[in-house]
Amino acid sequence: MNTLTTLERRGMAAISTPGGKMLVVAADQRNGMKAVMNDAPDGPGSISAEQLYDAKADLVRYLGNAAPAILLDPEIAIPRVADEGVLSRDTALVVGLDASGFDTVDGLRYTNFVPGMSPRKVRDLGGDVAKMLWYMRPDLQDAGSRVADEIRDLVTACTEEGLLLIVEILVYRLEDESEEDYSAAFPRLVADAARLSAECGAKVLKLQYPGSADASAAVTEAAAGVPWAVLSAGVDHETFIQQVETAVANGAGGAMAGRSLWKDSLAVSSETRKQLLTTRALPRLQQLEAVLDGTLVAS
Template sequence: MAQTLTPGKWRGLRQASVKGDVFTILAFDQRSSYRKLLPAGSDFETAVTIKSEAVSTLSLYASAVLLDTEYGLLAALHLARSCGLLMALAKSSYSGDTTYRRVEFDPDWTVAKIKRMGAAAVKLLAYYHPHSGALAEEVEAVIRAVAAECQRCDLPLFLQPLSYSLVPHVAKESVEFARTRAEVVRETAARLSTTGADVLKLEFPVDVSYESDRSVWRKACASVSAASKLPWVLLSAGVDFGTFAEQTRIACQSGASGFLAGRAIWKEAIKMPADARQRFIGETCVQRLQTLSETAKTQARPWTDFYAPPPLSPQWMREYAAL
């Protein structure tokens, strides 16, 4: 049975989706990975300007755009009027070591501030491994606390768990980790869909560097959909566009509710000279976003399969909690 949402969460998810209740969201909240893509010698103003120029064009073709606080304010102020705004809450980095990662926050940035600036939803990044024992429970508690604050502010929470290796000598990109990836992503979806988030932003559950069989991809995505109690969207993780387009097709056919993707759409543009960059964004990046959006619109599962609007009542304003 569909869960009933509060007015703010219902409106936020509608603002972040297109007709048909699927998500076609552009991610541009990258910070450290974005800096690595910038032309050599770029200063803060250049980073802000390039991001804003890209977003002002691409937001015309996205249901929403996800932005960061470091470089994203100007872009947020110039979104297309038809486009919703998601704001990242946590830092893109983590505290602890590579095999024991905690969520890292900026003390000056809060859910309440995201609410005040008019965003449709909050995005929380959490490095997470379901088999990390006490640390997994600690991260889950952090997520629940953020979810409670989102509930208080009546904003939807998009939760992005990122997996990592718990073994020092085993890299995430290794074949050893690839063998466990499907189970890790599936178990992550199962566990974190009970923490109070509203939408999961998930990695593709197969490392396609080692597995090209589309039937394996499809089975893994269907397993994630079966495990999750929430709608989920696919992140791109910086793979090439052709690969991500195929991943999106299979994920949406297997129960995903759309995509929330960034670098697969726009990464080549960032290093280009201004004129070439603008042409690439206006032509190639727009075409990529339209291709992905068409897949989501025709094949993704509506988030309204999971959620119902608040009930109508003449007393609703009295029952609706104040901040």
């Protein structure tokens, strides 16, 4: 287990429910968020940065403020949601450091930082916690790889800044890999990615659901005491609830949910957004928190 500093423990408390489970509304998507706003007259591609900000602000206002924490991007949402008083004082701000998209080098994916972002900049923007996404193929990358070096460097920099870092890992299918081979390897890849990330100093992990109770237990063992949260990966809410219940029963420490909560509740129309976020997305968040804290059994 990679020990948290006092300041990092405060960050962990800020993103956790009263029952001690991590719960973060993920809203740092940019193009992915535009894609679900299907009432744009000329299609999602016509949505402006200002319209996207308005949608993110309403997502904070009507959904994120009911959660312990919300994950936002520094390109559209931050610092405006804080400066304009949209973000509640009781909701922790997780700042995403990763830029949209990825580069491909020798068949492997690499993410980039949003220009100008650093642990110090997260603090300057009012952030309580940082998050960085890395793609990983632990069957092809080891402790001496570029991705491992990047994780170690950022964990060290955030620790020196007194900032908790959420390490998000996505495993993925290679271009020359069949769907069948990837599906068979997937649970092992998630567990091995957790192991490698923990070896590189990660203190909190955000991971894909590995597929089953046994696979979740294997991830918990591989993480070696490092808490991990399940990401929703765009599945429907009912599926995600079942995944979270299974993962938590087998050692996961929480959930970080985005599209499963709000993908069918966003629109260009502010009236539509308010209605859907409050009547559809918010009850989902409340159910998710109840499942995490054991006050509601999903199955």
